[in-house]
Amino acid sequence: MQLCYLDESGGCESPDMSLSATPVMVLLGLVVNGASVPSLTRDFLALKRNHFPARFARGHALDHILEEVKGSEILQMTRKPSRNQRRKAHRFRQDLLDLVEAHDCRVVGRVWIKEAGKGLNPSASYSYAVQDIARHFSQYLTSRGTSGVLIADGRDHETNRGVAHSIFTQKWRTGGDPYTPLSEVPLFSASDNHAGLQIADLLATTLVFPMAAWAYCPRRPGNPHSSGLYANVQTDFGARLRSLQYRYRDETGKWRGGLVVSDPVSKKPGSQLFGAE
Numbered sequence: 001m002q003l004c005y006l007d008e009s010g011g012c013e014s015p016d017m018s019l020s021a022t023p024v025m026v027l028l029g030l031v032v033n034g035a036s037v038p039s040l041t042r043d044f045l046a047l048k049r050n051h052f053p054a055r056f057a058r059g060h061a062l063d064h065i066l067e068e069v070k071g072s073e074i075l076q077m078t079r080k081p082s083r084n085q086r087r088k089a090h091r092f093r094q095d096l097l098d099l100v101e102a103h104d105c106r107v108v109g110r111v112w113i114k115e116a117g118k119g120l121n122p123s124a125s126y127s128y129a130v131q132d133i134a135r136h137f138s139q140y141l142t143s144r145g146t147s148g149v150l151i152a153d154g155r156d157h158e159t160n161r162g163v164a165h166s167i168f169t170q171k172w173r174t175g176g177d178p179y180t181p182l183s184e185v186p187l188f189s190a191s192d193n194h195a196g197l198q199i200a201d202l203l204a205t206t207l208v209f210p211m212a213a214w215a216y217c218p219r220r221p222g223n224p225h226s227s228g229l230y231a232n233v234q235t236d237f238g239a240r241l242r243s244l245q246y247r248y249r250d251e252t253g254k255w256r257g258g259l260v261v262s263d264p265v266s267k268k269p270g271s272q273l274f275g276a277e
Contacts (some may be wrong), residue, residue, distance in 0.1 A: 001034035004108075004137045005196035006130065006186070008203035009071060010118040016220065023217040023225055025120060026205040027108035027129040028259075029150070031140060031246060032196050036103045041065070041195040043099055051092050056087050056195035066192050071205020078210065079227045086229065089206070092234065096202055097240050105199075106137045106246035111208060111273065113216045113263040116141050123159060127166040130186060132166055134179050136257040141181035146262070153197050154188040168244070178224060207233065207241055208259060215272045238274035 005222035009027035032040060047063050049056040056064045069092075110129040112120060124130035134150060143146045154160055167185045169175050210230035219226040245258035261270040 001185075001230065002137075002141055002144070003032050003144055003196060004133065004148060004150045005030045005032065005194065005200045005219060006133065006150060006152035007121055007191065007197055008153070008199035009209040010112075012122045012125065014119040015114040015217070016116050017119070019220075019222045020224065022152070023114055023223070024207075024209060024212045025114065025125070026109060026204045026208045026212065027133070028107060028128065028200050028208060029133040029137060030196055030203060031106040031108065031137065032084075032103065032149075033178070037196070040099070040199075043102070044170075047095055047099055048106050051095070052089070057120045065195065067224040068191065068198055069200045069202070071209075074206040075210060076200065076207070078233065079224060079229055084238070086232075091141055092233075093206055093233070095207070096199070097237065097244075100199065100203070100244065101240075102273045105244070106140070107153055107203060107210070107241075107259065108130045108246050108257050109204070109259045110134050111212050111261045112258060113265050114259065123162055126155075127160065127163050130163050131170070132168060132260070134182060134186070136246065136248075137259065138179045138181050139248055143248065146181065146256075147183050149183050150186040151194065151196065152186050152188050153201070154200055160188040183254075196227040203241075203256055204230075207237055209215075211238060211241070211273055211275075212235075212261065215275070216261070216266060216268055217267070234273075234275040238276075242274040 006029050008027045009268050010022035013021050014021040015021050022163055040163045048069055055067060062241045077085045080086055096144055110132055171179050211234045214230035214234055247258040250256050261273055
């Protein structure tokens with residue numbers, strides 16, 4: 001049994017709506033072997049305690065899962081004038097990737113580069129991305145002769161309902177199931193008790209988001225996500241993130257899966273996300 005944890009970074013607002021508007025939106029799926037969940041969870045708790053010891057100095061050890069280290073917090077540290085804060089964020093990313101690599105996890109996902117004056121349709125964009133990830137995850141499961149489940153960070157009830165139903169109507173249609181290895185439609189949960197969801201958030205927000213903002217988006221004066229310091233994230237971690245992708249060739253020989261970038265602004269290729277090889 002394999003699990004694919006889904007979380008997002010960025011919003012659907014237009015990139016010029018305000019000074020704090022996000023220029024990209026990311027939906028990332030973290031693929032984890034179900035047998036690895038116990039050790040992954042223990043190692044992730046240890047990572048949080050190691051990097052933020054004061055925050056986790058009290059309380060029952062297992063209660064520490066409830067105290068999240070949010071990706072937005074690491075991203076703020078990345079932009080700080082303080083070199084010590086930036087180094088702390090760098091070391092956190094290093095150890096996070098060490099953890100993900102040690103447990104043989106893989107990533108798939110969708111990245112949208114937003115056009116000036118245009119936001120994203122929240123329901124349509126999210127549903128499309130989940131369907132896309134479900135297809136790639138299904139191929140991953142088929143290649144390994146196993147089954148799996150998608151577990152997404154819960155949003156509001158109506159959005160959860162619509163996304164799950166978009167998979168339900170395809171999975172149970174009479175014309176054939178495009179997601180045969182998936183045991184169920186996507187399940188939604190609060191991230192508080194799921195290490196996989198918390199890790200997916202951190203990968204999306206501390207790595208994919210700043211790398212995409214730097215690689216594809218025009219600089220907007222006053223917007224924190226136009227920071228030149230995001231370039232360091234791509235330089236330092238682009239190659240490692242590239243290697244975590246699950247990619248495969250379809251029946252026509254075309255590459256599918258991985259982190260797919262939709263860039264209507266400059267139409268740069270998806271490989272731009274990771275920087276120079």
